[in-house]
Amino acid sequence: MKKKFVSMQNLKFMLYEVFDAASLIQYSYYEEHSIEAFDMILETAVKIGGGKLRPFLEEMDKNPPRFADGSVHVHPMVRSFMKESGEGGWISIFAPHAHGGQQVPILVGFLPTFIFNAANYSASIYPGLNTGAAHLISSYGTEAMQRIYIPRLYSGEWQGTMAMTEPQAGSSLGDITTSATPAPEGHYMMLGHKIFISAGDHDCADNIVHLLLARIVGAPPGLKGISLFLVPKKRFNAGGNLVFNDATVAGIYHKMGYRGAPITQLSFGENGDCHGYLVGEANKGLSYMFQMMNEARLSVGFAATAIASAAYYAALEYAQERPQGRAVTSKDPTQPQIPIIEHADIKRMLLCQRAIIEGSLSLLMQCTKYSDLTTVLTGQEKEKYQLLLDLLTPIAKTYPAEMGILSVSHALQCLGGYGYCDDFPLEQYYRDVRIHPIHEGTTGIQSITLLGRCITMKNGKAFHLLLEEIQDAVNTAQADTDLAAYAGELAQAAEKLKEVTNGLIGVAIKGNIELFLADATLYMELFGIVAVAWQWLLQAVAVNKAIRSKPGEDDLKFYQGKLYVFRYFFGYELPKMEGLYRLLLNADGLTVEMHADLFSD
């Protein structure tokens, strides 16, 4: 097997032709970078992914972390990859120079992780968690915290985590009970349990640094009483030596997929000696954590897309090489069989995968581009891009997470019975990708966030800004006769989205909040389709521009292929909104009205 997992040509197309990464270099904040440097980043990442991560994909799945003697043992490659991620500057890639980072645009800086995700998702999450933890400390930690923790997180010596979930709370963060009692020396004594903590303990880092949500004793109930703490597994004692900080692993989960990374149950302060350090101000923990959560949500979108990408290339290779059957017009059994990629149904499944993967990647890069613009712009412009980013983030998490499952399922299906067996990596990708609609906020939670918060914030300003962005794309595409019809379809789709949105807002205004939010998940689905159609139209504009500049034969093939995927999205995926549009307009509150006890049998 060739084991290809991403398309470099597509990454460069997206980066330079769709999102014009060069334009970011014009800002002084990014001026030291260059296209050559960006190319080098991508190429190095693919080399690392193929050489050092992909070879361990199956092995890490078959030999998941073990919990023994009170600690968690993971594959030894984790230590070397953490080290490499530190030395190569991958962990700190988009942190500002001021915090010891590389200050690469996020548009570019998310792509190495995407590439690592595609090569070996479990392996990729270890350094990825450090990036988020270090950013939180950079933003809100004390100078001492920054001095002690950030270099060791960026170097990959220590492991960062995000510790939120508790057994009795789950998605309902306001119900967490882990407590923090002020100690005279300025730190807090921590007491409580956390569950589902990724990389919450393992033997390939010298220390674990938890960014943890807890309640200071006497804090207000609910979300308003949550503070952010830094709680290391080992703390420095007065003599400057690392000593055990009473943070123990109670166990690990046995998961269906994503098996190379340990998801842990943790216990803090069992022996009354767990020190925690308040990050930022008391009772503001949730808003701080949301910074990390927003990055984490985009990370999940990228990861789902990446796994789907790896699955696609495995399916493509099989489809090109596996002979079976004949053209429906030529059933002569004495003729040789044809590769299955010649069958329309296989092409359909491959196109569907590309439509999902390249559409998702586009939406995610749109988000990272907006994020960069919030960094380099100020005032109203900055606010505009921040609003667009906030609105699109739950969609850029959810569309790839949900559709990534379908994409990998199609990839598996291309291999028939072999897809179901571990002779090929498809069955693993299918198991791995299923985590994404669950972690970092389930699809249900993202959907309530989208409709209940992002749509309504600032009187719908973000939504109107997005409609303007879509209209801009429509206008541009309408100037291209080949694309005018598609532009019209997108405009219609956006109009329907607006109609549904206004209908729902009307329900909210009448005060029926339960009904307003009841079908939020289906509203998310509709929104995702429209958002990705918009991204496909942007890609088609870039493709046609490139074709007009008379590219070489291989490039021309790439662009022509893209146009088929674009047509596929508009022909096969966009129509799915029709049913959603109809049901959201006609929703009669069935799920609100039905009493739970009618599920009696």
Added chain:
Amino acid sequence: MKKKFVSMQNLKFMLYEVFDAASLIQYSYYEEHSIEAFDMILETAVKIGGGKLRPFLEEMDKNPPRFADGSVHVHPMVRSFMKESGEGGWISIFAPHAHGGQQVPILVGFLPTFIFNAANYSASIYPGLNTGAAHLISSYGTEAMQRIYIPRLYSGEWQGTMAMTEPQAGSSLGDITTSATPAPEGHYMMLGHKIFISAGDHDCADNIVHLLLARIVGAPPGLKGISLFLVPKKRFNAGGNLVFNDATVAGIYHKMGYRGAPITQLSFGENGDCHGYLVGEANKGLSYMFQMMNEARLSVGFAATAIASAAYYAALEYAQERPQGRAVTSKDPTQPQIPIIEHADIKRMLLCQRAIIEGSLSLLMQCTKYSDLTTVLTGQEKEKYQLLLDLLTPIAKTYPAEMGILSVSHALQCLGGYGYCDDFPLEQYYRDVRIHPIHEGTTGIQSITLLGRCITMKNGKAFHLLLEEIQDAVNTAQADTDLAAYAGELAQAAEKLKEVTNGLIGVAIKGNIELFLADATLYMELFGIVAVAWQWLLQAVAVNKAIRSKPGEDDLKFYQGKLYVFRYFFGYELPKMEGLYRLLLNADGLTVEMHADLFSD
């Protein structure tokens, strides 16, 4: 955990109130049976499922079959379950008395297997395979074959298999190469390899009996040269002793799910001593095998539905017991949390599961009812029901197989992170259910069969008969004021299905067969939605009838719950056909036109 896996109340509702099992007893062929006997069958099956199969579900997944010393070792419960299936008459349940069977209507007789599937899918397939193998021998085997093999298959001492797939052929059965050379004694010498053979070898049966497709040397190429053979692992020698028949296991597959049953690679005649016995006439093997295949396709539909049912009850129990969050209208964090089943989004996911499961079961039971009618009726009536059965079989395989995946995925999602871990059985059900769109003919193959063969056969007669059946249901429901609007929706949906079908037939008539079949899978999806909507309308008619007869409080709850699921199907599932309708009407041949080499990157 309660470990409920099926609803007895729903099974009885379907059997007696929707499909009027009592009406079958009026025919002399089934006259010895009674409602009481049917009840007993269901209740005994649920008892066996819960007591003897469900307890091994996880254990058989975690300890899959081992291939060692040239043979396959499976869980010892298989032997006792095979014995029990023989003694209890489960294997021969719907075989005619003349062949030693119980002659139970198939409408009833498929349900024990459904119940066993839901309790433990892997365990259930062993005796299930015997049923199919014995039926083939009954129908086409010699008197001697029937005497030797059928009693031992019905008793569960021997294991039957269906051996079709070969490495170089896969779904393209015309390309199989296993050969059969006539021997002077009347048997054939077999030579070849088979792959993906379920229960193709194991140590819990005293012998394995393969119903195997092969080519007699000199036979015509392709499908027209395929014959059916009986090839035992051990054959009787002249002295009446069982001796090894040169049928060896080359290996077993390591599968993502369905891990309790061995899927084998087999080798026949490696030492030139494998005897095979021709079943029926030479070169007619494929048509014979299709009898078994049709039963097998319904079995797959039942199995997918059954796994989804088990997943639903696990999710329901969790949703009823897990407190988390509060009503969206009451965010007071000092109030206790509510069970998640109170959240609209969870209710939506539970309703979706029931809509799929109970809709699928209905469609499958419609097929088995038709099958019974072909047994007891004659002439035009018999032909009518045979045509309806032939038309619906690929749909009754595919809708449950494809939608069962979504159903189990929703069940898993209800449990959040726990659904992804093996603390609960959801992750196993998710892995198990994924086999169904693959085995016994992939979704792609079923779809081409539906559109390319079943729709066009006898000038579209089967399709017109089905439209009449749907119209009958519409007429009945229109007489009920509560259902008239839904009846109108179904009539519209059927009209759209007809429009799409006629459009596609038009393409075929113009000779563009590739284009005609290119989107067969999406046509299947559309058809499945309409077929299940029809079944839901039939259920609603039965529910309203029952409600008017003033049932007791518990029964009333059941019926009221049903009506919500019915409304869910029409409100949330039926609209999905809108996008499919649009895209099938507007199909521009994208997947036919695109050259395979444009998938270059």
